[in-house]
Amino acid sequence: MRKRIAIFASGSGSNAQKIMEHFKYSDSSEVALVLSNNPEAFVLQRADNFEIPTHVFDRHDFYESDEVVNLLKRLDIDLVVLAGFLWLVPDNLLKAFPNKIINIHPALLPKFGGKGMYGDKVHKAVLAAGEEEHGITIHFVNENFDEGEVIYQAKFRVEPGDTLEVIKFNGQQLEHLHYPKVIENLLKKYN
Numbered sequence: 295m296r297k298r299i300a301i302f303a304s305g306s307g308s309n310a311q312k313i314m315e316h317f318k319y320s321d322s323s324e325v326a327l328v329l330s331n332n333p334e335a336f337v338l339q340r341a342d343n344f345e346i347p348t349h350v351f352d353r354h355d356f357y358e359s360d361e362v363v364n365l366l367k368r369l370d371i372d373l374v375v376l377a378g379f380l381w382l383v384p385d386n387l388l389k390a391f392p393n394k395i396i397n398i399h400p401a402l403l404p405k406f407g408g409k410g411m412y413g414d415k416v417h418k419a420v421l422a423a424g425e426e427e428h429g430i431t432i433h434f435v436n437e438n439f440d441e442g443e444v445i446y447q448a449k450f451r452v453e454p455g456d457t458l459e460v461i462k463f464n465g466q467q468l469e470h471l472h473y474p475k476v477i478e479n480l481l482k483k484y485n
Contacts, residue, residue, distance in 0.1 A: 297372040297481040298326040302379040307337025309377035309398060309469055314344045316474030323481050326369050331356065331381055356384060363390045372484055375477060376435065380412060383435050395435040396480065398473050400465045402447055403431040407440030417462050420452070428452050428461055430468045432476050446476045 299317065301310045307328075314325050328341035329349045338348045355361045363386050366374065374387070376397040383395060399407055401416045411419070420428050429449030434442035448468045452461060 296321070297323040297484060298370055299323060299373050299375055299477065299481075300327045300329060300366055300369070300371045301325060301337075301341075301375045301377050302329045302331075303335060303337040303377045304330060304332050304380045305335055305337065305378050307335065307340045307378065308466065309473055310337050311340045312470040313375065313377065313474050313477060314340065314346060316478070318344065320478075323372075323478065326371060327366075329362065331379070337378075353381075356381065360386055363387055366390070373477065373481055374435075375473075377473070378412075382409075382437075382439060385437065388435070388437060393434055394484075396445065396477070397433055397435050397440070397442070398469055399431045399433065399440050400462075400469070401431065402427070402429045402449055403433060403440055403444060407431075409439045411440065414458065414462065417458050417465070420461065421456075421458060425452055428465060430465055430472065432473060445480070446472060448472050 301313060303310045317323050317325050325346050327347050327349060328337060330338055331351060333350045341348045349365060351362055374391050374395040406416045406419050427449045429447055431444055432446040433444045436442040450464045
């Protein structure tokens with residue numbers, strides 16, 4: 295039986311798109327569901343283009359009920375993948391999927407992580423700090439933002455004169471290249 299992935303995303307979903315593309319013809323794994331806390335998120339259209347079911351939830355459903363957890367269990371989800379999802383994962387979801395929830399962060403954690411550090415805010419902080427290298431971190435999710443065990447990191451050099459757009463592009467290239475492969479390798483370890 296194929297391993298089943300659920301992707302959580304809040305926005306455009308470019309990482310989700312790469313994951314859906316990667317597993318579209320896989321014999322071993324599939325993206326079974328895309329979930330969002332934002333009914334206007336473009337990721338929902340991306341999922342629809344791949345004929346992958348979607349589910350939109352609100353703060354109450356996520357934090358004050360088991361609706362989302364029960365849905366994931368009903369669908370026999372093996373791995374929960376956060377791809378640009380901006381809410382802290384609640385305890386009931388962490389307990390239901392121990393060491394089976396992963397996230398990607400656009401920096402080399404533990405630097406430039408934590409509450410409020412996402413997207414351009416991270417890249418601007420890297421530039422302001424004069425960092426010579428930047429990159430991505432794929433990590434397990436725990437009860438705190440960006441503090442779970444690191445699974446994989448990839449980096450690139452920040453050249454003098456690099457702009458926000460340049461480092462953002464370089465980071466996204468690494469995200470799109472590595473995230474689907476790391477997911478695939480993790481799923482091979484699950485029985």
